[in-house]
Amino acid sequence: MGALSPTLVELAHWSASVRLADIPLPVRHAARRCLIDTLGVALAGSGSDVAHQARAVCRVTAAAGHSAVLGDAQSLSAPAAAFVNATAGHALDFDDNCYPGFVHGSVVILPAALAVTQMRDLSGAALLTAFVVGAECEYALARALTRQIYDRGWWTTGVLGVVGSCAAACHALGLNAAQTASAMGLALTGTGGMKAGFGTDAKMLMAGRTSEAGVIAALLASHGSQGPLDIVEHSKGLSVMFNGGVLLPLPALGHQWSLLAPGVDIKRIPICLSSHAAVDALREILHLASVSADDIAEIICDVPPIVMQNLIHDAPTQRQQAQFSMPFAMAATCLLDEITLDSLSEATINRQDLQQLMRRVRMISSKRWQPEQLVCAPEGAWVKVICSDGSCTERFCAMPLGSAFNPLSPAQLQRKFLRCAVPVLGSTDAHVLLERLEHLERLPRVRQLLPSLNSVEPDAS
Numbered sequence: 114m115g116a117l118s119p120t121l122v123e124l125a126h127w128s129a130s131v132r133l134a135d136i137p138l139p140v141r142h143a144a145r146r147c148l149i150d151t152l153g154v155a156l157a158g159s160g161s162d163v164a165h166q167a168r169a170v171c172r173v174t175a176a177a178g179h180s181a182v183l184g185d186a187q188s189l190s191a192p193a194a195a196f197v198n199a200t201a202g203h204a205l206d207f208d209d210n211c212y213p214g215f216v217h218g219s220v221v222i223l224p225a226a227l228a229v230t231q232m233r234d235l236s237g238a239a240l241l242t243a244f245v246v247g248a249e250c251e252y253a254l255a256r257a258l259t260r261q262i263y264d265r266g267w268w269t270t271g272v273l274g275v276v277g278s279c280a281a282a283c284h285a286l287g288l289n290a291a292q293t294a295s296a297m298g299l300a301l302t303g304t305g306g307m308k309a310g311f312g313t314d315a316k317m318l319m320a321g322r323t324s325e326a327g328v329i330a331a332l333l334a335s336h337g338s339q340g341p342l343d344i345v346e347h348s349k350g351l352s353v354m355f356n357g358g359v360l361l362p363l364p365a366l367g368h369q370w371s372l373l374a375p376g377v378d379i380k381r382i383p384i385c386l387s388s389h390a391a392v393d394a395l396r397e398i399l400h401l402a403s404v405s406a407d408d409i410a411e412i413i414c415d416v417p418p419i420v421m422q423n424l425i426h427d428a429p430t431q432r433q434q435a436q437f438s439m440p441f442a443m444a445a446t447c448l449l450d451e452i453t454l455d456s457l458s459e460a461t462i463n464r465q466d467l468q469q470l471m472r473r474v475r476m477i478s479s480k481r482w483q484p485e486q487l488v489c490a491p492e493g494a495w496v497k498v499i500c501s502d503g504s505c506t507e508r509f510c511a512m513p514l515g516s517a518f519n520p521l522s523p524a525q526l527q528r529k530f531l532r533c534a535v536p537v538l539g540s541t542d543a544h545v546l547l548e549r550l551e552h553l554e555r556l557p558r559v560r561q562l563l564p565s566l567n568s569v570e571p572d573a574s
Contacts, residue, residue, distance in 0.1 A: 119346075120254070120257065120345040120346060120360070120363060121294045121297050121298060121342050121343075121344065121345055122290070122294050122342065123363055123366070124250045124253065124254065124276075124280065124293075124294070124297065124363070124366070125283075125290045125291070125293035125294035125297060126290045127250075127366040127367060128246045128249075128250050128280045128283065128284055128293055128366075129283070129284070129288060129289055129290040129292075129293045130290070131242060131245070131246050131284065131367070132242065133238045133241065133242045133554065135367065136241075136242065136245050137370070139370075139373055140245060140370045140372050140373060141241060141245070141554075143370075143372040143373060143376065143377065144241055144244055144245050144248065144372055145241070145550060145551065145553060146377075146379065146526060147209060147218075147219040147223070147244070147248070147372070147377055147379075148219070148223060148240075148241070148244060148550055148553065149526060149527075149530050149547065149550045149551070150208070150209055150219070150379045150526060150529065150530065151202055151208055151209065151219040151220055151223045152183075152223070152530075152534075152546070152550065153529060153530035153531075153532075153533035153534050154202055154205060154207040154208050154220075154533055155183050155198055155199075155201045155202035155208075155220070155223075155224070156183050156184060156201075156533055156534045156537040156538065157205055157207065157454065157532075157533035157534070157536070157537065158200075158201040158202055158203070158204030158205045158207070158317075159183045159184025159185070159201040159204075159537060160184060160536075160537065161201065161204035161205065161317075162314075163200060163204050163314045163317045163318065164184065164197065164200055164201040164204050164317075166314070167196060167197045167200040167201070167318065167321055168182060168184075168185055168197050171189055171193045171196065171197055172187075174193075175189050175190050175192070175193030176189070176190045176193070177189060177190070178190035178191060178193070178194070178232060179231050179232050179234065179560060180193075180194030180195070180227070180228040180229075180231045180232050181194060181198075181227070181231060181560075181562075181563050182194055182197050182198065183197075183198050183201055183537075183563075184201065184537055188231075190232075191228035191229050191231075191232040191282075191328050191332070192228070192325045192328045192329050192332070193325070194224065194227075194228040194231075195224040195225045195227075195228040195278065195282075195321075195324040195325045195327070195328045196224075196321040196322060196324060196325035197321065198223075198224035198227065198228070198321075198324070199220055199221050199224040199225075199278075199320045199321040199323065199324035199325070200317050200318055200320060200321030202219075202220040202223070202224060202320065203217060203220045203316070203317045203320035203321070204317045205383050205454060205457075206316075206383060206384065206385060206433075206436045207380055207383040207454070207533070208220040208380070209377050209378060209379050209380065210377070210378045210380075210386050211248075211252055211255075211371065211375070211376075211377045211378070212260075212375050212378075212491060213252040213253075213255035213256045213371055213375065214251070214252065214254075214255025214256075214258065214260070214262065214263060214269040214273050215260060215263040215269055215419075216251065216252075216255060216269045216270045216273055216274060217270040217274070217320065218248055218251055218252065218270075218274070218277055218377065219244075219248070219377070220270075220320055220324075221270065221274035221275075221277055221278045221320055221323045221324040221327070222244055222247035222248055222251065222274075222277040222278055222281050222324075223244055223281075224278075224321075224324045225247065225277075225278035225279070225281045225282045225324045225325075225327050225328050226240055226243040226244045226247060226281035226282070226284075226285055227240060227559065227562075228282075228328060229243070229281070229282045229285035229286055229328060229331070230243060230285045230559045231559050231560050231562075233285060233286070234558060234559075234560060235285060235558075235559055236556060236557055236558065236559065237549070237552075237553040237554055237555065237556030237557070237559055237562070238553070238554045238556075239285060239559070240285075240553065240556075240559050240562075241553050241554060242284065243281040243282070243284040243285040244281055245372065246280050246281055246284045247276075247277040247278060247279075247280045247281030247282075247284070247327075248277060248281075248371065248372055249366060249370065249371055249372065250276055250277060250280035250297075250366075251273055251274065251276045251277030251280070252277075252371035252372075253363050253364050253366055253371065254273060254276050254345070254363070255269065255273050256361070256363070256364055256371070257360055257361045257362065257363050257364075258273075258351075258352065258355075258356050258359065258360060258361075259356075259359055259361060260491075261356055261357065261359050262355055262356045262359075263419075264419070265355070265356065265357070266307075266308060267305075267306055267307070267308070267355060268306035268307060268308045268310070268311075268316070268319070269306065270306060270319070270320060270323065271304070271305060271306015271307070271319045271320075271323055272304050272305060272306045272351075272355060273304075274306075274320070274323035274324070274327070275300035275301060275303075275304050275323055275326050275327045275330070276297055276300065276301065276327075277327065278300075278323060278324045278325075278326070278327025278328060279296050279297050279299075279300040279326075279327035279328075279330045279331050280293070280297065280327075281327070282296075282327050282328045282330075282331035282332070283296050283297075283331045283334070286331055286332070286335050288331065288334060288335055292334045292335060293331075293334070294340070294342050295334045295338065295339050295340040295342065296330045296331045296333070296334035296335075296340060297330070297340065298339075298340025298341040298342050298343075298344050299330040299333055299334060299338060299340035300326055300327050300330035300331075300340070301340075301341075301344045301345070301350075301351055302340065302341060302344060303326065304323075304326075304351075306319055306323075308422075311423075311425065311437055312425070312426060312433045312434050312437055313433065314433075316433075345360065346360065375517055376517025376518070376520075377517055378515055378516045378517055379515050379520065379521055379526065379529075380515055381513070381514050381515040381521060381525070381529070382451070382452040382453070383436065383452065383453070383454050383457065384435070384436045384437075384441075384442055384452060385423055385424060385436055385437050386492060386513075387416075387419065387420040387423040387424050387492050388420070388424060388438075388439055388442035389492070389513035389514075389515065389516075390416075390490070390492055390493045390494040390510040390511065390512065390513045391414045391416065391420075391439060391442060391443065391494035391496050391510070392442050392443070392446050392452070392513065393510045393513040393514060394494050394495070394496035394508040394509060394510040395412070395443055395446050395447070395496050395498070395508075396446060397508045397510075398496065398498050398506045398507075398508050399446070399447065401506075402498070402506040404498055404500060404506065405447075406447040406448050406466070406470060408500045408501055408502075409447065409470070409473060409498055409499070409500060409501070410473065410499050410500055410501045411473050411474075411475060411498075411499040412443050412473060412474045412475070412496065412497070412498055412499075413475050413476075413477065413496070413497040413499070414439055414443065414474065414475070414476045414477070414494055414495070414496050415477050415478065415479050415481065415482075415494065415495040415496075415497070416439075416476060416477075416478055416482075416492070416493070416494050416495075417478060417482045417487055417490070417491065417492060417493065418478050418482065419491070419492065420439075420476075420478070420492055420494070421476060421478050423437060424437050424438055424439045424442075424476065425437055425438075426438040426440075426441070427440055427471075428440070428468075428471065428472075429441050429462060429471075430459065430462060430463055431459055431462065432457040432458070432459070432462070435457055435462045436457065438471075439474060439476045440470075440471035440472070440474035440476075441462065441467075441471060443470075443471075443474045443496075444467050444468075444470035444471045444474060445461075445467065447470060448464075448466060448467055448470060449461070449467075453532075454532075454533075481495070489511055490510075490511035490512065493509065493510060493511045493512070494509070494510055495507060495508075495509050496508055496509075496510075527547065530543075530547055531543055531544070531547065534546060534547070538563075538564070542564040545564045546562070546563060546564060549561075549562055549564075550562075
């Protein structure tokens with residue numbers, strides 16, 4: 114084993130010592146918003162094909178337990194519940210993002226925290242604390258690695274997500290600093306994530322496996338398994354193998370809260386966040402210039418290079434492709450006004466008028482995207498609409514509605530949650546769940562969080 118890693122040891126010493134009273138009220142508020150959003154989209158995603166597939170596999174491979182499975186009456190062991198719930202949470206690509214690391218953070222952290230706190234029959238306060246710990250550890254490491262790791266081609270949710278899920282699980286298990294550092298080392302040893310999976314079920318399942326891996330590493334460490342504590346700095350470790358050796362000092366944990374700055378982006382619409390600024394710029398053009406779809410000869414989207422890398426489908430025909438397609442985002446905004454989960458059916462995506470308009474959308478990345486511009490608009494967009502009569506209108510959007518700098522209002526977040534949860538739980542139980550999440554610290558037992566599952570809790574072991 115190499116020399117002790119200051120990175121993992123620092124993360125572990127902080128995370129193992131945190132208590133709810135140490136977390137400022139604004140951080141708790143930001144965390145609750147993430148929990149509300151993530152549980153909502155996970156409930157909606159629980160009806161997807163990939164979520165059904167994950168549950169089907171776990172029925173024959175996983176043990177029963179006390180950890181709830183969203184969209185199902187059964188409860189499973191904590192690793193299995195984390196796997197299926199994180200898969201469901203990412204199934205619709207409607208979950209949140211955080212710019213440190215360009216990660217989908219909450220979708221791998223919350224399922225791990227929920228599964229272990231239910232396994233141990235802990236309180237809502239314990240769930241909230243474990244989630245904050247997982248989020249802050251993952252985002253702190255991402256900040257130390259800089260955005261370079263994402264730009265090098267890694268899907269950082271798969272690479273860094275195990276730190277968040279593992280830290281949350283370790284805290285919920287009550288592990289000490291030494292055990293937590295070992296668990297993180299175990300989790301990082303097998304980490305990885307390739308963008309080649311975009312547009313397929315692999316992306317959603319990778320989120321599930323990332324959450325599961327963090328829980329398993331924490332459980333192994335709780336039984337004495339030792340991990341490589343120097344894996345971040347090791348010559349064959351994370352920073353060298355994944356990031357060209359780039360590694361900055363960690364931010365001041367407990368003083369610089371990533372949940373507040375830069376904060377978390379909560380999606381307003383269920384497509385890749387890389388398209389949201391362009392959608393909002395186009396919506397402004399359509400509203401202010403009174404342009405109709407019939408008038409449009411061409412839509413030109415000038416975006417940062419990272420947007421070009423993420424939105425890879427020019428002629429989508431199914432949901433997963435459409436969610437990573439600028440032509441779909443633009444055409445659907447013109448013809449459907451609002452992109453909803455219902456908009457992502459194959460029948461809608463393949464509508465003749467929508468397909469025709471998609472062919473009039475062009476995406477470029479010009480020299481205007483200099484480093485100083487990317488700081489304030491990492492996935493911003495200049496959108497120009499050219500009409501058939503030769504007139505044109507252009508608008509710029511740096512941060513779309515839902516971003517940390519332009520957040521959804523409480524009413525908008527509640528509306529999104531209920532639209533996702535009501536079809537699964539029914540109106541009464543969805544409102545009960547929302548109330549419990551909004552006052553999570555008061556909940557005595559996390560096993561009581563999901564109202565429709567209260568009556569199906571397995572016998573105590």
